[in-house]
Amino acid sequence: xxxxxxxxxxxxxxxxxxxxxxxxxxxxxxxxxxxxxxxxxxxxxxxxxxxxxxxxxxxxxxxxxxxxxxxxxxxxxxxxxxxxxxxxxxxxxxxxxxxxxxxxxxxxxxxxxxxxxxxxxxxxxxxxxxxxxxxxxxxxxxxxxxxxxxxxxxxxxxxxxxxxxxxxxxxxxxxxxxxxxxxxxxxxxxxxxxxxxxxxxxxxxxxxxxxxxxxxxxxxxxxxxxxxxxxxxxxxxxxxxxxxxxxxxxxxxxxxxxxxxxxxxxxxxxxxxxxxxxxxxxxxxxxxxxxxxxxxxxxxxxxxxxxxxxxxxxxxxxxxxxxxxxxxxxxxxxxxx
Amino acid sequence: xxxxxxxxxxxxxxxxxxxxxxxxxxxxxxxxxxxxxxxxxxxxxxxxxxxxxxxxxxxxxxxxxxxxxxxxxxxxxxxxxxxxxxxxxxxxxxxxxxxxxxxxxxxxxxxxxxxxxxxxxxxxxxxxxxxxxxxxxxxxxxxxxxxxxxxxxxxxxxxxxxxxxxxxxxxxxxxxxxxxxxxxxxxxxxxxxxxxxxxxxxxxxxxxxxxxxxxxxxxxxxxxxxxxxxxxxxxxxxxxxxxxxxxxxxxxxxxxxxxxxxxxxxxxxxxxxxxxxxxxxxxxxxxxxxx
Numbered sequence: 029x030x031x032x033x034x035x036x037x038x039x040x041x042x043x044x045x046x047x048x049x050x051x052x053x054x055x056x057x058x059x060x061x062x063x064x065x066x067x068x069x070x071x072x073x074x075x076x077x078x079x080x081x082x083x084x085x086x087x088x089x090x091x092x093x094x095x096x097x098x099x100x101x102x103x104x105x106x107x108x109x110x111x112x113x114x115x116x117x118x119x120x121x122x123x124x125x126x127x128x129x130x131x132x133x134x135x136x137x138x139x140x141x142x143x144x145x146x147x148x149x150x151x152x153x154x155x156x157x158x159x160x161x162x163x164x165x166x167x168x169x170x171x172x173x174x175x176x177x178x179x180x181x182x183x184x185x186x187x188x189x190x191x192x193x194x195x196x197x198x199x200x201x202x203x204x205x206x207x208x209x210x211x212x213x214x215x216x217x218x219x220x221x222x223x224x225x226x227x228x229x230x231x232x233x234x235x236x237x238x239x240x241x242x243x244x245x246x247x248x249x250x251x252x253x254x255x256x257x258x259x260x261x262x263x264x265x266x267x268x269x270x271x272x273x274x275x276x277x278x279x280x281x282x283x284x285x286x287x288x289x290x291x292x293x294x295x296x297x298x299x300x301x302x303x304x305x306x307x308x309x310x311x312x313x314x315x316x317x318x319x320x321x322x323x324x325x326x327x328x329x330x331x332x333x334x335x336x337x338x339x340x341x342x343x344x345x346x347x348x349x350x351x352x353x354x355x356x357x358x359x360x361x362x363x364x365x
Numbered sequence: 366x367x368x369x370x371x372x373x374x375x376x377x378x379x380x381x382x383x384x385x386x387x388x389x390x391x392x393x394x395x396x397x398x399x400x401x402x403x404x405x406x407x408x409x410x411x412x413x414x415x416x417x418x419x420x421x422x423x424x425x426x427x428x429x430x431x432x433x434x435x436x437x438x439x440x441x442x443x444x445x446x447x448x449x450x451x452x453x454x455x456x457x458x459x460x461x462x463x464x465x466x467x468x469x470x471x472x473x474x475x476x477x478x479x480x481x482x483x484x485x486x487x488x489x490x491x492x493x494x495x496x497x498x499x500x501x502x503x504x505x506x507x508x509x510x511x512x513x514x515x516x517x518x519x520x521x522x523x524x525x526x527x528x529x530x531x532x533x534x535x536x537x538x539x540x541x542x543x544x545x546x547x548x549x550x551x552x553x554x555x556x557x558x559x560x561x562x563x564x565x566x567x568x569x570x571x572x573x574x575x576x577x578x579x580x581x582x583x584x585x586x587x588x589x590x591x592x593x594x595x596x597x598x599x600x601x602x603x604x605x606x607x608x609x610x611x612x613x614x615x616x617x618x619x620x621x622x623x624x625x626x627x628x629x630x631x632x633x634x635x636x637x638x639x640x641x642x643x644x645x646x647x648x649x650x651x652x653x654x655x656x
Contacts, residue, residue: 313472
């Protein structure tokens with residue numbers, strides 16, 4: 029049994045990588061391949077929301093706005109100005125961060141709940157701008173003909189090729205997030221989540237670190253938006269309505285608040301599941317709402333907790349690393365968190 | 366001058382409804398420690414409840430109103446007992462997410478059942494304008510104002526004078542101490558949620574003849590009530606009424622003197638300005654927090 033645990037511990041990351049790399053060949057149908065791509069894009073978005081909400085405790089209720097800003101930025105600079113798609117990807121992240129900086133300036137000093145209100149309003153306003161600023165965003169008609177990227181002459185237009193682009197971005201985001209959480213900045217963010225006053229008393233510059241988390245999260249969200257725009261090659265306001273923010277929030281909660289593997293699984297599963305449950309139709313969001321409540325009551329760790337448990341069993345140790353100790357939830361009986 | 370008064374009356378009548386919604390937010394915030402993101406959706410539930418009772422079931426208004434209020438109370442109670450009660454000792458983050466989840470659930474459930482199209486609702490107090498001293502006044506607006514103020518007055522009497530009201534305020538102040546004094550905290554929580562659901566639902570019923578009945582009504586009205594509650598100070602009952610009315614008047618003047626497209630963005634503008642410059646609101650106490 030001991031050797032099995034050893035083999036598992038060494039090989040788990042390679043098995044996972046092999047599975048990810050061969051995934052396009054496992055999926056027979058082009059349509060489902062597109063859905064899988066969307067699932068990975070949502071995994072990136074969920075992970076970025078987790079940096080903000082899961083690790084720093086700042087709940088953004090209008091997070092889809094930054095995804096939309098990214099998608100529109102890239103689509104506009106590529107189709108209107110004729111810039112390279114790769115520049116579009118980068119600009120999507122930068123512009124998205126820029127907006128979060130402007131929104132963050134006044135709101136970073138507020139408590140988490142007020143921040144949630146501000147982001148709700150921001151999401152609503154952003155949607156109205158997408159809808160009504162016809163000369164730039166194309167209004168309800170959106171922007172058609174967003175080109176696919178090319179890599180040294182190879183068109184990434186087929187979903188099976190675009191898949192690898194998203195996979196690379198996803199892996200980069202995972203690595204960056206993991207390193208961030210284990211860094212000094214990440215520990216400051218966790219301290220703010222657990223108790224902002226205590227963190228401040230310990231010398232953590234609370235508004236500064238909140239802002240850093242906000243900028244990083246929205247950068248990733250913007251890039252995810254650009255990935256989306258160039259995948260479906262069409263950007264319209266309907267993709268960025270408030271209901272989508274709710275869906276992303278559901279992905280994060282179902283996946284597990286503050287869990288990296290959970291975010292990825294949550295984003296992926298909740299994007300794929302509705303495709304297989306087509307007969308349910310509009311009930312998707314009803315189930316999401318109920319699932320959020322049920323998971324927050326019965327299993328606050330979500331799918332991430334399940335993965336951690338299975339991983340602990342297979343590797344022979346239910347890990348008790350420093351990271352886990354820090355991220356463990358502190359339940360406050362008085363409700364002051 | 367007449368135009369000014371006209372806009373003022375219009376604003377106050379809308380504002381009274383915003384105040385009603387805002388008070389629901391305040392009651393739950395005081396009792397539960399987080400904003401209830403599902404409060405706006407109770408407004409929508411109220412509008413659909415009166416639609417079912419009056420239009421679909423054909424009950425006369427005098428019976429339909431109590432029936433609809435009863436429906437709101439039952440739904441509020443069911444939500445409280447299934448989603449919020451299990452989290453009574455959980456931290457604020459989990460509670461906040463639970464309220465967001467409930468909001469998503471209610472909004473989309475109604476959309477699945479009734480569709481996304483708006484339902485018209487017949488006028489209750491008549492839409493024919495009445496001329497009073499050179500002012501054109503729509504009876505519905507006057508009644509909305511009167512009922513809105515009446516309910517808020519009743520609520521404050523209830524909270525100050527009755528045993529249940531007093532124990533509700535005690536629970537809001539310090540749950541542990543209230544429990545030690547022999548107050549049934551869980552029952553109080555239920556009553557708080559039922560009352561705020563009924564108030565939100567009532568606002569929805571009063572709005573339905575003015576607006577269309579539509580599943581997204583909750584988000585729209587929730588945002589306004591929210592902005593009103595924050596403007597008044599999120600912890601103060603009279604403050605939320607003042608906040609709601611100020612917002613209604615501002616909106617009305619914005620629409621009257623500029624254009625109706627300004628109206629929609631005013632509540633968001635107010636929201637941002639209050640959050641930045643006046644986080645405690647007009648009448649709210651500055652909270653001192655401890656670790």
